[in-house]
Amino acid sequence: MVVMCLKKLEEYIVQEVFCINLKWYRFNCGYSQEKLAELCNLTPKYISDLERGKFCPSFNKLQDIAKALNVEPFELLKPDHLEEAVKSKRIDERK
Numbered sequence: 001m002v003v004m005c006l007k008k009l010e011e012y013i014v015q016e017v018f019c020i021n022l023k024w025y026r027f028n029c030g031y032s033q034e035k036l037a038e039l040c041n042l043t044p045k046y047i048s049d050l051e052r053g054k055f056c057p058s059f060n061k062l063q064d065i066a067k068a069l070n071v072e073p074f075e076l077l078k079p080d081h082l083e084e085a086v087k088s089k090r091i092d093e094r095k
Contacts, residue, residue, distance in 0.1 A: 017079050019053045024081045025069040026051075039068035 026036050026047075033047040040047075042061065049055045050065075057065065059073075066073040 014077055015053055015056055017082065018076055019051055021076045021081055022065065023051045025071055025076070029069055036068055040064045
């Protein structure tokens with residue numbers, strides 16, 4: 001994750017954007033990985049793997065995840081929250 005903090009926003013690839021947004025929206029909904037997994041009929045390990053960029057979801061799973069997070073699927077692919085996520089990550093690392 002630290003490597004991603006050093007990149008310029010233009011250099012992010014779609015999968016990295018998705019990973020950051022998934023975690024960002026999940027936190028903002030107040031969901032644990034377990035709760036989100038339950039809402040999407042997925043496993044907590046799969047949600048963890050998605051957030052770490054180990055897997056990419058299918059379109060159907062992307063839709064299910066977006067619905068559980070109360071967002072449109074395309075919002076999980078937009079780089080709108082990258083700066084905010086990077087700043088909060090840096091703050092978390094100082095603790």
